[in-house]
Structure formats: structure tokens, C-alpha cells
Amino acid sequence: MIGTLGKGSEWxxxxxxxxxTVTSTLSACVIGAALGGFGELLPAEVVRVGMLGxxxxxxxxxxxxxxxxxxxSGRQVPANWRYRFPHxxxxxxxxxxxxxxxxxxxxxxxxxxxxxxxxxxxxxxxxLAIVGLYGLLRGLAVTLTATSNPAKVxxxxxLGFVIGERWRKIAALESALFLGWIIGQVAL
Amino acid sequence: xxxxxxxxTILAVVCGVIAGLGLAxxxxxxxxxxxxxxxxxxxxxxxxxx
Numbered sequence: 001m002i003g004t005l006g007k008g009s010e011w012x013x014x015x016x017x018x019x020x021t022v023t024s025t026l027s028a029c030v031i032g033a034a035l036g037g038f039g040e041l042l043p044a045e046v047v048r049v050g051m052l053g054x055x056x057x058x059x060x061x062x063x064x065x066x067x068x069x070x071x072x073s074g075r076q077v078p079a080n081w082r083y084r085f086p087h088x089x090x091x092x093x094x095x096x097x098x099x100x101x102x103x104x105x106x107x108x109x110x111x112x113x114x115x116x117x118x119x120x121x122x123x124x125x126x127x128l129a130i131v132g133l134y135g136l137l138r139g140l141a142v143t144l145t146a147t148s149n150p151a152k153v154x155x156x157x158x159l160g161f162v163i164g165e166r167w168r169k170i171a172a173l174e175s176a177l178f179l180g181w182i183i184g185q186v187a188l
Numbered sequence: 189x190x191x192x193x194x195x196x197t198i199l200a201v202v203c204g205v206i207a208g209l210g211l212a213x214x215x216x217x218x219x220x221x222x223x224x225x226x227x228x229x230x231x232x233x234x235x236x237x238x
Contacts, residue, residue, distance in 0.1 A: 063197055063201055064197070098234075101230065101234060104237055105237050106237065107233045107234055107235075107236040107237040108230060108233045108236075110226060110229065110230050110233070111230045111233075111234075113226065114223070114226050114227050114230050117223045117226065121219075121220075121223070126220070129224075130223055130224065130227050131227070133224055133227045133228065133231075134227040134228075134230055134231050135231075136231075137227070137228050137231035137232070138230075138231040138234045141231055141232055141234070141235055142234070142235065145235060159235060160233075160234075160235030160236035160237065161236050163232070163235070163236070164233060164235070164236030167229055167232050167233045167236070168233065170229050171226070171229045171230065171233060172197075172200070172201075173200055173204050174204075174222065174225060174226045174229060175204075175226070176200065176201045176203075176204025176205050176207075176208065177204045177205075177207055177208040177211065177222055178208060178219075178222060178223070178226065179204070179205055179208060180204060180205035180206060180207060180208015180209045180210075180211065180212070181208040181209070181211045181212045181219050181222070182208075182212075183205065183208070183209060183212070184208065184209045184210075184211070184212020184213060185212055188209075188212060188213060
């Protein structure tokens with residue numbers, strides 16, 4: 001993905017990055033609103049208990065205490081899109097696919113907790129805001145990484161793996177906080 | 189996982205859960221900030237997607 005976004009002249013990279021970020025945000029907003037709307041339809045007690053189970057399971061996976069299936073496509077983005085479509089269309093389609101976070105291989109089980117939170121807070125507006133923020137920041141992060149220093153392709157592609165461990169620790173701590181909040185909602 | 193790392197992880201998890209319990213008893217708006225922070229963290233972590 002970073003390789004595709006980093007191709008071409010500066011103007012092409014900027015336009016491609018904007019397209020990618022916009023489509024990523026849009027698809028994330030649609031999925032977030034759908035998840036939040038689905039949560040509105042469910043009884044509050046069912047949502048709380050379900051959220052406790054799912055968040056507990058995936059938070060344990062973040063702490064290396066278990067293994068659960070991840071909602072992921074099991075592959076990276078479809079490579080042939082970048083040959084089949086013009087550059088602007090391909091990066092837009094990649095944004096649309098990757099926006100909700102599960103259209104490729106998942107980097108961390110915490111994304112499941114974010115999607116479950118979008119359901120569990122039982123409001124389509126909140127769901128839209130949560131997953132939409134994810135889509136926006138994901139699009140911006142990948143675009144800025146792809147366009148930051150075109151001379152060092154390897155550094156740009158491997159950046160995520162370099163910083164990943166630190167972000168995983170933050171994500172695990174946030175999951176612990178969120179799990180505590182859910183336990184409080186169920187028990188108190 | 190090494191024993192000292194495991195100990196630190198368990199300590200962080202227990203502290204996190206206790207802090208989360210405190211969050212549940214305090215201002216309801218704080219959980220939205222937490223969830224938005226979780227979404228932002230996952231967005232940056234997506235760069236590490238294999």
C-alpha cells in the first residue's frame with residue numbers, strides 16, 4: 001500500500017494520498033454507523049455482557065494470554081488493482097477497502113475491541129465517529145508515511161514494524177482500561 | 189514471555205482494569221475519550237499490518 005501511494009511525482013502522491021484518506025474515512029464512517037445502529041437495536045443488558053466477553057477475550061489476546069480468530073481477509077490488498085486501474089482509482093479503492101480496518105491482515109487484536117466499542121456504545125453517531133476517526137487517521141498515517149521521504153522506500157515500508165511494539169503496549173493498556181470500564185458497567 | 193516481562197504485564201493489566209473500574213464510577217464522557225484514543229492507536233498500529 002505504501003509502495004503504491006509513494007509512486008509518481010509529488011503532485012500525484014499528494015492527490016493519491018488525499019483520495020486514499022477521503023475514501024478510507026468514508027468507508028469507515030459507513031461501517032461505524034452500521035455497527036452503532038446495530039447496537040441500538042440490541043437490548044442494553046445483552047450488549048454489556050456480550051461486550052464483556054468479546055473485549056475480555058481479545059484483550060487477553062493482546063496480553064499474549066490466548067488466541068482467538070481475527071476478522072481479517074488473510075491477505076494484503078489485492079495487488080492486481082494497481083495494474084488494472086489508473087493510479088488515482090486504485091488508491092481510492094484501497095482506501096475504501098482498508099478504512100474499517102479489517103480488509104487486510106489485522107496488525108493488532110485491539111481493532112476488534114474498537115469495532116465492538118462502536119456497537120456497545122449503542123449510538124450510530126458515536127459508532128460513525130469512532131470508526132470514522134480510525135479511518136481518517138489510518139489514511140493520514142499511511143499517506144504521510146508513503147510521501148514522507150521518497151528516497152528511502154525500505155524505511156517507509158518497515159516503519160510500522162519498527163514502531164509497532166511501542167504502540168502495541170499502549171493499545172494493551174487502553175484495552176485494560178476499557179475492560180475495567182465494562183466490568184464496572186456490568187457489576188456496579 | 190520472560191518472567192519479569194510477564195510480571196510487568198500482569199501488573200499493568202491489573203492497574204489498567206482498576207483504573208477502568210474507577211472510570212466507570214466517574215464522568216461518563218471519559219469513556220468516549222478512551223475509545224477515541226483506542227481508535228487512534230489502532231490507526232497508527234495499522235502501519236504494522238503484515
